[in-house]
Amino acid sequence: MTESLPIVEVRGASITFPGVKALDEVNFRLLPGEVHTLMGENGAGKSTLIKALTGVYQIDSGSILIFGEEKRLTGTASAQAAGISTVYQEVNLCTNLTIGENVMLGHEVRGPLGINWRATHARAQEALTRMGLGHLDTRAPLSSISIALQQLVAISRAMVTDSKVLILDEPTSSLDAAEVETLFSVMRRLRDQGVAILFVSHFLDQVYAISDRITVLRNGGFVGEYLTRDLDRTQLISKMIGKDIEALRALGSNRQVDARDRSATPVYAAEGLGRAGALAPTDIEIHKGEVVGFAGLLGSGRTELARLIAGADRADSGTVRLKGKKVNVTSPVSGLGNHIAYSTENRRDDGIIGDLSIRENIMLALQAKRGWLRRIPAREVDQLVSTYMERFSVRPNDPDRPIRLLSGGNQQKVLLGRWLATDPELLLLDEPTRGIDVGAKADIQETVAELAEAGMSVVFISSELEEVVRLSERIVIMKDHEKVGEVVNGPDVTAERVVSIIAAESEEEAEAQAEALAEGETR
Amino acid sequence: MPALKSLLRTPWFWGIIGIVLLLSLNVVKDPTYLAVGINPATGQLAGNLLDILRVSAPIIMIALGMTFVIATKGIDLSVGSIMAVGGAAAMELLRALNAPSSFGAMFTAIGLALLLGAVLGLVNGLLVSIVGLQPFISTLVMMLAARGIARVITGGQNTNSQNQPFQQISNGQVLGLPISFVIAIAIVVVVTVIMRRTALGLMIESIGVNPDASRLAGIRPRPILITVYVLSGVLAAGGGLFTVSEVMTVDVSGTGYQMELDAILAVVIGGTSLAGGKFSILGSTVGALLIATLNKTVLFLGVSAAATPAFKAIVIVLLVLLQSERVRTFVLQAGRRRTRKEVVA
Numbered sequence: 001m002t003e004s005l006p007i008v009e010v011r012g013a014s015i016t017f018p019g020v021k022a023l024d025e026v027n028f029r030l031l032p033g034e035v036h037t038l039m040g041e042n043g044a045g046k047s048t049l050i051k052a053l054t055g056v057y058q059i060d061s062g063s064i065l066i067f068g069e070e071k072r073l074t075g076t077a078s079a080q081a082a083g084i085s086t087v088y089q090e091v092n093l094c095t096n097l098t099i100g101e102n103v104m105l106g107h108e109v110r111g112p113l114g115i116n117w118r119a120t121h122a123r124a125q126e127a128l129t130r131m132g133l134g135h136l137d138t139r140a141p142l143s144s145i146s147i148a149l150q151q152l153v154a155i156s157r158a159m160v161t162d163s164k165v166l167i168l169d170e171p172t173s174s175l176d177a178a179e180v181e182t183l184f185s186v187m188r189r190l191r192d193q194g195v196a197i198l199f200v201s202h203f204l205d206q207v208y209a210i211s212d213r214i215t216v217l218r219n220g221g222f223v224g225e226y227l228t229r230d231l232d233r234t235q236l237i238s239k240m241i242g243k244d245i246e247a248l249r250a251l252g253s254n255r256q257v258d259a260r261d262r263s264a265t266p267v268y269a270a271e272g273l274g275r276a277g278a279l280a281p282t283d284i285e286i287h288k289g290e291v292v293g294f295a296g297l298l299g300s301g302r303t304e305l306a307r308l309i310a311g312a313d314r315a316d317s318g319t320v321r322l323k324g325k326k327v328n329v330t331s332p333v334s335g336l337g338n339h340i341a342y343s344t345e346n347r348r349d350d351g352i353i354g355d356l357s358i359r360e361n362i363m364l365a366l367q368a369k370r371g372w373l374r375r376i377p378a379r380e381v382d383q384l385v386s387t388y389m390e391r392f393s394v395r396p397n398d399p400d401r402p403i404r405l406l407s408g409g410n411q412q413k414v415l416l417g418r419w420l421a422t423d424p425e426l427l428l429l430d431e432p433t434r435g436i437d438v439g440a441k442a443d444i445q446e447t448v449a450e451l452a453e454a455g456m457s458v459v460f461i462s463s464e465l466e467e468v469v470r471l472s473e474r475i476v477i478m479k480d481h482e483k484v485g486e487v488v489n490g491p492d493v494t495a496e497r498v499v500s501i502i503a504a505e506s507e508e509e510a511e512a513q514a515e516a517l518a519e520g521e522t523r
Numbered sequence: 524m525p526a527l528k529s530l531l532r533t534p535w536f537w538g539i540i541g542i543v544l545l546l547s548l549n550v551v552k553d554p555t556y557l558a559v560g561i562n563p564a565t566g567q568l569a570g571n572l573l574d575i576l577r578v579s580a581p582i583i584m585i586a587l588g589m590t591f592v593i594a595t596k597g598i599d600l601s602v603g604s605i606m607a608v609g610g611a612a613a614m615e616l617l618r619a620l621n622a623p624s625s626f627g628a629m630f631t632a633i634g635l636a637l638l639l640g641a642v643l644g645l646v647n648g649l650l651v652s653i654v655g656l657q658p659f660i661s662t663l664v665m666m667l668a669a670r671g672i673a674r675v676i677t678g679g680q681n682t683n684s685q686n687q688p689f690q691q692i693s694n695g696q697v698l699g700l701p702i703s704f705v706i707a708i709a710i711v712v713v714v715t716v717i718m719r720r721t722a723l724g725l726m727i728e729s730i731g732v733n734p735d736a737s738r739l740a741g742i743r744p745r746p747i748l749i750t751v752y753v754l755s756g757v758l759a760a761g762g763g764l765f766t767v768s769e770v771m772t773v774d775v776s777g778t779g780y781q782m783e784l785d786a787i788l789a790v791v792i793g794g795t796s797l798a799g800g801k802f803s804i805l806g807s808t809v810g811a812l813l814i815a816t817l818n819k820t821v822l823f824l825g826v827s828a829a830a831t832p833a834f835k836a837i838v839i840v841l842l843v844l845l846q847s848e849r850v851r852t853f854v855l856q857a858g859r860r861r862t863r864k865e866v867v868a
Contacts (some may be wrong), residue, residue: 372747
């Protein structure tokens with residue numbers, strides 16, 4: 001197979017940070033007109049390599065060739081000048097400006113009287129049309145469109161500069177299935193125009209759906225470069241984690257508990273729990289030691305339900321009973337006081353306290369529960385911190401490191417430690433595995449199973465339905481801010497069946513399907 | 524070497540360097556600047572260093588309060604005006620009581636001033652935490668209002684009064700140090716112990732770094748915000764007491780005038796970020812001492828009144844630049860490049 005000259009080629013690149021070899025002799029090449037996925041666990045060096053390509057970090061040894069010519073990238077500006085554009089996981093746009101202004105920011109069309117807005121918007125429209133987004137009004141504020149569309153606007157913005165290389169760092173992490181499909185069609189379009197796309201995602205399905213080639217990194221080192229069609233998923237995962245796929249396989253079977261007695265008083269029971277504009281009144285019961293999955297698309301009300309249960313938002317209707325006793329859970333304080341802990345889907349904004357250390361992040365909720373006056377004694381804190389850091393093998397193993405310097409998976413583990421330290425009876429995990437690597441994912445799934453085994457009730461929310469189906473004993477299906485059904489897990493229950501209930505056109509149909517599935521179970 | 528490196532990264536280290544440089548500047552002008560002698564009239568120690576410590580006392584107080592407000596991502600612009608309120612209340616009360624040697628009168632005056640400071644701080648705290656106004660706006664309003672309240676208290680006069688014990692606060696000495704300075708340091712120690720032995724300091728930092736996440740972790744932000752503004756108000760009133768006790772007169776338009784800026788600068792020099800989060804009490808104290816040294820140096824060098832603000836600005840900009848890691852690396856690299864070139868040559 002004749003291969004054209006790579007647009008970007010990295011040869012034996014190494015980057016050393018104090019005490020860590022972040023990149024170790026990594027090779028990487030990006031051909032024109034291909035989607036090339038970079039795979040690896042968190043901390044494998046994906047972000048570091050991307051930062052080297054975008055000029056944020058400079059390589060200590062090795063070389064970067066662009067169009068066959070050695071280049072020294074000294075900053076993001078020099079990377080852009082070399083034709084490399086990047087779109088990050090979090091959309092870096094100005095929501096208060098219009099769509100057109102965002103697309104053209106820094107590239108406005110100038111006339112004799114300053115910026116020619118008419119021409120600028122026309123150019124923006126053109127750029128959007130090239131992506132198949134011609135229907136967007138360039139004069140509407142960016143905040144008026146969904147996150148997914150904003151992501152596509154960010155890509156249009158990157159392509160305004162006629163880039164030959166587009167780096168997409170986890171662009172799909174906050175998109176639902178339909179939105180991902182739109183993104184992919186834009187990516188295919190750009191690929192066919194000869195743009196080289198570097199793609200990073202933790203979702204294997206997406207990687208296989210879109211990429212032509214895969215490069216795997218592990219612990220900063222280069223593992224190999226493969227054609228996607230030559231590498232099956234199992235091989236890929238084993239190359240990423242470097243061991244032991246059997247452990248992952250073991251989790252692959254649906255979790256089932258035989259003959260749970262659902263007549264016992266549930267740990268948590270709500271009737272008509274709701275909040276105007278967020279969730280229609282919902283009944284829900286959660287039993288001791290049960291893992292309940294909330295399935296539904298982004299914005300289906302699954303997060304809203306979890307937040308109301310935990311008191312993160314205040315419910316305006318409904319009664320709540322904990323072990324049969326009526327209580328009011330109106331704030332996170334009362335939620336934690338009643339042994340309900342909620343781990344947010346939005347790790348960066350609502351979860352971690354970035355500048356505080358791992359230690360402080362773990363002790364925080366327990367300390368808040370005990371009140372500011374009674375500081376937890378240092379010995380107890382040390383014990384707590386070392387327990388959870390060991391249990392989840394948090395890396396780096398340095399409790400004084402600020403949590404913002406950790407990878408996503410490790411941050412999630414620290415947060416899990418924070419909530420477990422409060423001794424919850426009901427733990428709500430909202431997207432605990434989003435944006436984290438396969439190894440950390442398996443750790444967290446395993447922990448959920450263990451906790452339930454030990455008698456804790458867990459609510460598990462994830463966009464990855466396979467994960468929900470694998471872990472949950474019972475699945476609550478949410479749609480349009482409403483609960484549309486409930487399914488007890490079993491061999492008949494698959495992600496596809498759950499999807500079809502979610503996708504059902506009418507509510508009645510969804511309920512009928514859910515009932516059919518539930519009855520199939522009991523028979 | 525690593526110890527030295529981490530010292531270079533400590534913001535208050537540069538504050539100390541700044542103080543040393545300013546003092547050296549004074550010594551160059553007058554080699555006897557640092558001399559400490561005995562004042563024959565009072566039998567007390569006297570000298571420029573003691574003066575600096577005395578004028579630093581009120582700045583330490585307001586900088587301490589400002590530290591926690593800033594750590595919560597807030598700002599308190601009203602501390603200067605609250606100083607005037609505290610001073611005005613004390614002077615009026617002492618004048619009315621007319622008991623020149625009574626300790627009881629002194630304690631009543633101190634109590635009243637601190638109570639007023641607490642009330643004004645509480646208003647700030649309620650506006651910020653319950654009403655949800657921006658700290659900048661809430662305390663800007665309070666800055667104007669409190670200055671007005673000070674005028675109302677004295678009826679627009681610059682009230683003076685006589686009370687021997689009260690006067691001693693800023694004019695007396697213990698162990699050769701100004702009493703006001705010793706009290707300020709004692710308060711710094713007490714507050715540090717409260718912040719670090721309880722979890723209050725941790726919670727203030729947590730709210731400052733990420734209020735939403737802190738709320739979800741079960742911290743109640745409102746009581747903590749109210750606490751920091753009340754503390755700032757009380758400490759500001761205390762600073763006002765130090766200031767008026769020096770001359771036993773309150774200048775309703777001059778006492779504490781623009782001192783909020785000194786406090787903010789002291790906090791920033793001390794390494795607490797205006798973006799909130801981690802705070803350093805030691806840093807703010809060093810910052811306050813630097814501001815006091817700077818104020819005295821400006822006077823001593825005879826910088827004209829018109830040029831004083833510019834002079835202060837230059838010193839502070841230089842200091843903040845020194846603290847910036849980016850600037851330091853840049854300067855170091857430039858130096859290295861030059862030496863390398865010389866080697867080649």
